[in-house]
Amino acid sequence: MEDVRKLAIIGSGPAGLTATIYAARANLSPIVLAGIEFGGQLMTTTKVENYPGFIEGIDGPELMNNMMEQAKRFGAEIVYEFVRSTDFSKKPFVLKTDSNEYLAESVIVATGSTPRRLGIESEQRFWGKGVSTCATCDGAFYKDKIVAVIGGGDSAMEESTFLTKFASKVYIIHRRDEFKASKVMQERALNNEKINIVWSSEVVEVVGDTFVTGLKLKDTNTGEESELSVDGMFLAIGHEPMTEPFVGQMELDPRKYIVTEDGVHTSVDGVFVAGDVADHVYQQAITAAGMGCKAAIMVEKYLAG
Numbered sequence: 001m002e003d004v005r006k007l008a009i010i011g012s013g014p015a016g017l018t019a020t021i022y023a024a025r026a027n028l029s030p031i032v033l034a035g036i037e038f039g040g041q042l043m044t045t046t047k048v049e050n051y052p053g054f055i056e057g058i059d060g061p062e063l064m065n066n067m068m069e070q071a072k073r074f075g076a077e078i079v080y081e082f083v084r085s086t087d088f089s090k091k092p093f094v095l096k097t098d099s100n101e102y103l104a105e106s107v108i109v110a111t112g113s114t115p116r117r118l119g120i121e122s123e124q125r126f127w128g129k130g131v132s133t134c135a136t137c138d139g140a141f142y143k144d145k146i147v148a149v150i151g152g153g154d155s156a157m158e159e160s161t162f163l164t165k166f167a168s169k170v171y172i173i174h175r176r177d178e179f180k181a182s183k184v185m186q187e188r189a190l191n192n193e194k195i196n197i198v199w200s201s202e203v204v205e206v207v208g209d210t211f212v213t214g215l216k217l218k219d220t221n222t223g224e225e226s227e228l229s230v231d232g233m234f235l236a237i238g239h240e241p242m243t244e245p246f247v248g249q250m251e252l253d254p255r256k257y258i259v260t261e262d263g264v265h266t267s268v269d270g271v272f273v274a275g276d277v278a279d280h281v282y283q284q285a286i287t288a289a290g291m292g293c294k295a296a297i298m299v300e301k302y303l304a305g
C-alpha cells in the first residue's frame with residue numbers, strides 16, 4: 001500500500017518550521033521537505049534584532065537551528081530534498097523531488113522567496129567572481145576593497161552597513177533619489193562614513209577580466225553613462241517567490257506569488273500556504289512564523305473534516 005502522509009510541509013524557513021512545530025504537537029506526524037539546505041534566508045543574515053523574545057537579538061542561523069531542534073523534539077520527520085514538481089489535481093497530492101515521490105492528504109507550501117537579479121548578461125558572467133547576493137556569506141573576501149551594494153530597501157542598508165566591517169569603501173547605488181528603506185536603517189547607513197551613495201543610477205554592465213573591476217552606470221534622469229571602479233557588487237534588490245514547482249497547479253498572481261484570500265488557503269482545497277511565497281508586503285520572519293502557525297491550525301481543521 002502506498003505511504004500517504006497526513007501532512008507534507010515544503011520549506012524550512014520560519015514559516016515551514018513554525019507550521020511543523022504546531023502540526024507535530026497536534027499529532028499530524030508531518031513530513032518536512034526541507035530543501036537541500038534548511039533554514040531559508042535567515043541562514044545568511046547576521047543579527048536579527050526584531051524577533052520578539054531575544055533582548056539583545058539573535059543570529060539568524062542560531063534562530064533557525066533552534067526552530068529545527070524544536071520541530072524535531074516533537075517528532076517531525078525532516079527530509080533534505082528539494083521539491084521539483086507537484087500534482088495537486090487529485091488526492092492524495094503528489095510531491096516529486098530528485099530522488100523520491102511523496103504522497104500527502106494535505107500540504108503546506110512555505111518555500112519562501114529568492115534574491116532578485118538584475119538580469120543583465122555580465123551579472124551572470126561574474127557570478128561568484130565579484131557578484132553576490134549575500135554579504136554575510138562573501139563579505140569577508142573584500143577586506144580593504146571597494147564594493148557596491150545595489151538597492152534602496154532595508155536589505156541594501158543592512159548589507160552595506162555590514163560590509164563596512166571589511167571593505168574600505170561601500171557605494172550604495174540606487175535607481176531613485178530617495179530610499180525605500182525604513183528611517184532607522186537609512187540613518188545607520190547615511191551616518192556611516194565608509195558609505196557613499198550614488199543616487200539615480202542603475203547598473204548597465206559589470207566590467208572586469210576574470211573578476212569584477214568596475215560597473216558601468218547609467219543616470220536614470222539624464223541617461224548619461226559613467227564607470228565606477230569596484231572590486232565587488234552585492235545585489236539587494238528584493239526577492240522573487242519560489243513557486244516554480246507549483247506553476248499550473250494552483251493560482252499564482254502576475255508576479256508569481258501564491259494567491260490566497262485570507263493569507264492561508266490557496267486555490268486548491270487541502271493545500272495551504274505560509275510565509276514569503278504568498279507575501280510581498282511584510283516579508284518578516286515573525287509574520288512568516290505567524291502564517292505558519294495559522295496554516296497548521298487550518299490543516300488540523302481540514303483533516304478533521
Ligand code: NDP
Pocket residue numbers: 049050116117118150151152153154155156158175176179180181202236237238239281282283284
Ligand atoms: P525591497 O523590495 O524592500 O527593496 C528593493 C529595493 O531594490 C528597492 O529600493 C528597489 O527600488 C530596488 N530594486 C528593485 N528592483 C531593482 C532593479 N531591477 N534594479 C535596481 N534596483 C531595484 O527589498 P528588501 O530586500 O530590501 O526588503 C524586503 C523586506 O525585508 C522588506 O519588508 C524589508 O523591510 C525587510 N527587511 C527587514 C530588515 C530588518 O528589519 N532588519 C532587513 C532587511 C530586509 P525602488 O525603491 O525604486 O522600488
